[in-house]
Amino acid sequence: MSQNGLSPRAAILRHSVLVLTSAFMLVPFVWMVSLSIKPPDESFRASFSFLPAHFYGVENYSKALTSVPIVRYMGNGFLVCASILTLQILVCAPIAYALAKLRFAGRDLIGGLVLIGLLLPHQVLSLPLFVLGYKLGILDTYVALVFPYIVSPFGIFLFRQFFKGIPDDVVHAARLDGLSEFSIVWKVMLPMALPAIIAFSIFSVVSHWNDLFWPLIAVHDGNLMPPPLGIMNFKNEEAGNDYGPLAAASALVVAPLLIAFLAAQKLFVEGMIGGAVK
Template structure:
């Protein structure tokens, strides 16, 4: 390896480390504040590592607030959204890929167009519709708007298009129904894509504040980001330590889930997102 090439790699590595540090710094600071005693949080001197670990901040976050309830709501909402998204996206993607029908290309074009429309554009009509049928302030109000997923259909379609059609034809010859082919053959083969989609879906809706802020006013239905607002306004005030402890508890499940599914996540993107 020449000296110039080695220098270039070193510079690239330095830039990557600098970028990673800039992204991780807020999380590192949040973690530091979550275990700092109150007198060190507002100290005039910068101190990343506290002189002593104040675990009482986590005890307060778990026992004196509704953080466990917010976490449970987050699990219910994100799991419900993901379940129904996969329930509808996989058969739709299979039909677009391995079934021939009139208007298939135009339908796929509409799905691509839907990727360009942000949810915020349709939020007001959805809100008014839910108000008319009386399902605001419910789990269904938090789940139903996100069941149709153009991104999910697109991702699964790209992945399933790489599976030979002969495999599904052989299953039909063996007497399997289309439903059985989708869930017993296509879906298990598309598991890397499903993992990648699950990471995107859970992350987006676990962190979503916009829609829960509009669709719910009941604190018992608050998702984690919405719950943090209640925590700050009603419980914590200037008690930053427990607030940061609550934020850490809310962020930790996403980090752990991604680390556990990292390999399948990258595999799903690499194999399913490149082929047209």
């Protein structure tokens, strides 16, 4: 028996499944990187080879950076994702604290509404959000890309679960020291919930960095396009059937997410486990 209680055969089977699943998930990324360094005549050969016969990466990445304002698209993505994440933490953390540590009428009802919000796909709300954005006159602005996501049911749920695991004695001690409820949230609860913040940040940034549906509805100005919408525009208007630069642009867009996840993966796992078991 292994240290985790599994027999050697079960451990080998489990790891084999994990390796095969991981390999299957990595195939599109490997194909993307391979296309980004190949010349057009090698992109769709009958036999697959990761490395090209003639390295064409410099040309593809140069075209991806110069043919369309991909840097501007990525800058828009950073601005929108950072704004959404900041506002989500500012809004969701106090709500989660109230649901986890305070007693008031309607708390269970609000908790149930949060769970219902987790079940509703965001696309269901796209029409009323579009009408609301039109009435407010914010369509085709950065505000239109941010305001639908300020309140995150997932963020409230994750923070609530993590806050419930913090002993009530910590909260009582903070109150005895004269801290207000809001001060407890920002000075006590959030610093202790750093793994949950990291986990939620990765989910939030990845979700909104990759979002195409709502930006396609909310903005039409090329200067406001986030990365997915910009890449689609790049494919339709500039690249055509030249998939090398398109794959290079996709690799550039994916790279910041991959680097951020690898840098924070330990805290990400801690945050998810902490929110799940408490």
